[in-house]
Amino acid sequence: QKEVEQNSGPLSVPEGAIASLNCTYSDRGSQSFFWYRQYSGKSPELIMFIYSNGDKEDGRFTAQLNKASQYVSLLIRDSQPSDSATYLCAVKSSSASKIIFGSGTRLSIRP
Amino acid sequence: SAVISQKPSRDICQRGTSLTIQCQVDSQVTMMFWYRQQPGQSLTLIATANQGSEATYESGFVIDKFPISRPNLTFSTLTVSNMSPEDSSIYLCSAGAGMETQYFGPGTRLLVL
Numbered sequence: 152q153k154e155v156e157q158n159s160g161p162l163s164v165p166e167g168a169i170a171s172l173n174c175t176y177s178d179r180g181s182q183s184f185f186w187y188r189q190y191s192g193k194s195p196e197l198i199m200f201i202y203s204n205g206d207k208e209d210g211r212f213t214a215q216l217n218k219a220s221q222y223v224s225l226l227i228r229d230s231q232p233s234d235s236a237t238y239l240c241a242v243k244s245s246s247a248s249k250i251i252f253g254s255g256t257r258l259s260i261r262p
Numbered sequence: 263s264a265v266i267s268q269k270p271s272r273d274i275c276q277r278g279t280s281l282t283i284q285c286q287v288d289s290q291v292t293m294m295f296w297y298r299q300q301p302g303q304s305l306t307l308i309a310t311a312n313q314g315s316e317a318t319y320e321s322g323f324v325i326d327k328f329p330i331s332r333p334n335l336t337f338s339t340l341t342v343s344n345m346s347p348e349d350s351s352i353y354l355c356s357a358g359a360g361m362e363t364q365y366f367g368p369g370t371r372l373l374v375l
Binding site: 249 | 362
């Protein structure tokens, strides 16, 4: 079982709709969760992090965390073509000072 | 957020040679990491660069192949030694005051012939 799992996609969403990206993790002791966005040919950039169960909103982005189900998601409202990128879910290890990345979900917003 | 630069941005090297990649941060940071990203793949952590002590390597990565230095809180180097074509990849440095504020450098694109 991979430590952080994501559907590789591509996920195609029409412009203006809500894009929903999902991630599961295996380390039950993990407390910190991150979403990074990576445009083709660029390095990852941090979008959001979340620690507590529930929702955390930042502009058009909402991160959702359910520790009991070991599930993290990212919602992007009013999707724009500029949101087309690979989204990486990352989890802080409970046993070491490091972040473990999922393989990423490729998102495509179609006009 | 910290601004991170890497040198070189790209290089083409011959097998058997070594390349040293530099990572410079514009402010003092607690944590620095080195990652590798193969085309179309996710990030694989190579090691944690510890200031003033030996780096902490992940499984599958060894100091002889990837020696790392971190002489101070703003600078680190990663050397890829005795390169083979399998080392062709993007090498990324990340840094931050803590895990919640990890930012990535622009990456070094390495091609080994």
